[in-house]
Amino acid sequence: MTPTTAAIPCFYDLAALPIEQVEELLALATRLRTHPEPRALEGKVLSLLFMNPSLRTLASFQSAMIRLGGGCFMISPDMSIHGLETRSGIVMDGRAAEHIRDAVPVIASYGDALAIRLFAERISLQADLADTAWLELAALADVPTINMESAAYHPCQSLADWKTLDELGVPGQRGKLVVSWAYHPRPMPLSGVISTVQMAAMRGMDVTVLRPDAYALPDAVVARARALAAGSGGSYRETADRREAMQGAQVVFAKEWCSPALYENRLAETRRREELTDWCVDEPWFEGAAPDCRFLHAMPIRRGVTATDRLLDSPRSAVLHGARNRLWTQMAVLHRMMRK
Amino acid sequence: MTPTTAAIPCFYDLAALPIEQVEELLALATRLRTHPEPRALEGKVLSLLFMNPSLRTLASFQSAMIRLGGGCFMISPDMSIHGLETRSGIVMDGRAAEHIRDAVPVIASYGDALAIRLFAERISLQADLADTAWLELAALADVPTINMESAAYHPCQSLADWKTLDELGVPGQRGKLVVSWAYHPRPMPLSGVISTVQMAAMRGMDVTVLRPDAYALPDAVVARARALAAGSGGSYRETADRREAMQGAQVVFAKEWCSPALYENRLAETRRREELTDWCVDEPWFEGAAPDCRFLHAMPIRRGVTATDRLLDSPRSAVLHGARNRLWTQMAVLHRMMRK
C-alpha cells in the first residue's frame, strides 16, 4: 500500500495529520508512561528496516515494542548475502544477491507494521523533497508503515519534540521558536529542519529560521510551513541576523543542513561550509532570548562543533529530555497502529 | 544429541518425517495464522546460530517466536571476539579465540531449541551430501535442533513450499512439477534442489528436473527421490529438453545449483556456467505448460539473471506468496517442538 492510502494508517509525515490526532497521540504517550500496558500488543511484531545506521531510533523502537508486550526484528542491507540491490531494471550479475523490491514485501509480511529508515540519496533535491525513494519502498508493504527518517521527514523526532515543548512549558500559540543552522563537517540532509519547522508551525508558534544566506530553505518547504502556520495562528520567517532572531526566543533548536543551492554538489558544499565553523551554538548566543530559553537538538550532536560542551552541559540544554521522549511518543504511534 | 535421536524431536530433513506429521504441521500452520496463540511459548527461547548470512530465515524465526510469546537471540561467528574456530585438534594460537565445539553447547543451553544455518563447505561432495558438518554441530546441543539450511537440506523452505502448493491448488497426487536449473554467476549449493525434489516426490507429484546435462543430480539424490515418489504414487525423471519438460507443467521452481561432477573444482565450474547464461527463466518458457502454471523460487533471486523482471512481476509468479509462508510453517515447527 502507499502511505497516502487512508484505509491503512501510516505514520509518515506529522504535518499530514490533523492536530487533534497529534494531541491524541501525545496524550496516549503520557498515559502509557504512567500506566504501562505490557500486554497491549502481545504477539505483535514490528519489522524494522534500516537502510542507514541508527542508535536512538533502533533502541527506542525495540524498547517500545517490548514494553507493549510484542517485539521487533531488524534487517539492514549488510545482513543479506551480498547486500540489497536498489536500482530498477538492472541485470543482477554483480555482488548484490537480492533486490530491495523483493526483500521489502517479504520483511513487511512477517510483521504487523513496517518501519523504514532511508536517508536522502542527495542526487536530486527535487526527488528527495518528493521523498520518492522512501515512498517507493513503503508502497511495497501490505502492512502499515512508519517513517523512521526519510529524505524529507522525521516524524518520530517531531512528535517527540512536540511533547518535549509541552513538558518544558513552551507555549504553542505565539511561543517563539528559533531553528538555528549549525556547523557540521559533512553536509547533512534536510529532513530534520523540515520536520521541526512544520511541527512548530502546526503548533501555532512564531518560527524563526536563523541561517547563513546560502542556507535558505527551499521555496516548497517555506510555502508549506507558512500554510501550516496560517492554519494554526503561527508565523514563519527566515533571517541571517542572529541577534535579531534570538530576541525573546523561548526555545532554540540547532540543526545542521546542507545548502539547497549546492544540494547536488557535495564537494562545493563541503568546501563552502568550512568558512562557517563559527556557527557552533554557545551560551552567548542566548543574550536577548527569554531567560528560561531552552536548547534542543535531535542528536547525535558533535560536541565542540555543532554546540559547545558548556551549553550542552548547562541547565539550558534539554537535549536529553527530548531524546527520552522518543520512547513514549513512538509507543503511542505503535499502540494506535497495531492495537485492535 | 544427534538429530537421529528419536527421543528429542528435531527438524532436520523433511523427507524423514511421516507424511501424516507433515500434514499435521501444515494444518497447525494454518490454524496459527487464523487463531493466534500469543502465549503458547511464553518464556521460551530459540537460539539462532547463523554460520552464514540470512534475511528471510532470520526475520521469520524472530517473528515466529514473538508471535508465540517467546523470543530469540542470534549468534554469528563475527560476534565472538575473533571469530569461531571450526577445525578439530588445532592449536588455537591464531585469530580465533573460541572453538565452535565449545560455543555451540553453551549457546544451545541458553535456549529451549537451537536452530543452525551452515551452508555447504564445498570441499567434498560426499561429505556435503552426508551433511557431516551440520550434524556434528547439532550433536553438540542438548536441546532439539532445527535445520535452517545445511549442505544437503533446507526443510524450512520445503515445508513452506508444500503449504504454498496446497494454497495454489496444485494437486499432490500426479500434479506435474518442474524444477528447472537456472543461471547464477556463482556455483550454488545443492540443498535447495534436493529438498524441493524430495518434497514434491513425497507429495506424490510427477517431478521433472530440467537441467543441462552436466547438472544431473547425484545418484544418491535421485535414488532417494525415486523411493519417495514410489512410496506416494509419484514419479521422478530428469531431462535437458526444456520443451518436453514444460509440457503440462502445473508449477515450476527455479533453482541454481552447481555441477556435482565439478563440485570440488569451483574455478572450472564457474567457467563452464558462463556458457549457460540463457538459462534465465522467462515467460516464453511456459509455452506448453498448463495455462495457470505458477512460478516459484526460494529467494533471494537475481533479477535478469535467474529469472526476468517480466516473469517475476507477472501474475504467474508466486515467489512472494511462497516466502510469506515461511513464517507460518516455522511457527508450527516451533509450537510442536517447544510447547509442553
Next chain:
Amino acid sequence: MTPTTAAIPCFYDLAALPIEQVEELLALATRLRTHPEPRALEGKVLSLLFMNPSLRTLASFQSAMIRLGGGCFMISPDMSIHGLETRSGIVMDGRAAEHIRDAVPVIASYGDALAIRLFAERISLQADLADTAWLELAALADVPTINMESAAYHPCQSLADWKTLDELGVPGQRGKLVVSWAYHPRPMPLSGVISTVQMAAMRGMDVTVLRPDAYALPDAVVARARALAAGSGGSYRETADRREAMQGAQVVFAKEWCSPALYENRLAETRRREELTDWCVDEPWFEGAAPDCRFLHAMPIRRGVTATDRLLDSPRSAVLHGARNRLWTQMAVLHRMMRK
C-alpha cells in the same frame, strides 16, 4: 547515579555484596530454573551496551530477559553513525558523530536497567584497577546498572562460578581452590582473576594463585583478597611452584592475565610471555590434586594453548557446566533488580 549509591541497586562488584545477598541470589537462581516465572518482568527492558565483543554474555542476558517475560535491546559503537567518541573535551570534527557521554543517558533511559561491558583500556594499571572508565559510564545512567565485565571486575562470571562450585560439591569453608595463570598469545586483562580470587576468598576457601613470578597480582588486589578471606575463614597465597600449589586442590581455574609490572608496555609483555607457552593446563598438572578435582575456565578458551583438548574433553572439565550457570544467576540478578 554512581554504582555506590545505595538507593538504586547495582550489580557491579560481587565482593561488595554481603554474603547473605549472594546466597539469596544463588537460591533465587535455583528457584527460577526449577520454577519458571515467564511473566515476572513483563514489559520490562534491559539495555545492553557492549563496548567490546561478547558471545556468552550477550546470549545469556537476552535469554534471561525473555524467560522472565521482558526483553533486551543491544547497542555497540559500530551501530552509531560513525562510532562513539569516548575522549572528554574534544572538538568532534573527526569520524565519531556522537559522544558516549550523550549516548549512554539516552540508551539507559529506554530501559529499566543498563548493563555495560567495557574492557580494560590498558593505558594505566591504576586507572584500570580503580575502574574509572566503567564507573564514569555507569554514572551517566539514571537506572540501575549491571557490570558485564569492566577493567577490574566480572561479577556475572563470579556469581555463576560460585553456583557451579556449590553444584560440584566443592566446599566453601576451607575448600582448596587454585587459580592458575595460563598462556594466551595476547596479554589479557585482570578482571577475571581478580573476580575469581575475591569470590573464592568470600566463600571461605583456601585460595592459591599459581603463576610465574612476573605475574604476581598487584598489592591492592592481594590486600583485598586477604581481607575477604580473613572475614570468612579462608586464606590467600601466591606461588610459582606448581607441584606445591596443586597438592590437594579441589578445583582449578585457569586464567590468562598480563603482568602488572609490564601492564602499560604491551610489546614487552607480548615478548616475555612467548617463553611461557608451556603454561598450557593439562592432565598431568593434576597429580597430587584431590582425585575428583575439577577444572574450570570462564571461556572463551583457546584449545591447545590455554588448556589441552584432552583436559577439556575429559570428565574433569566442568567448563561447560560453569558457562551454563551464567543464564540462571543473571536471571536472579535481573529479577532482584527489576521486579517490583
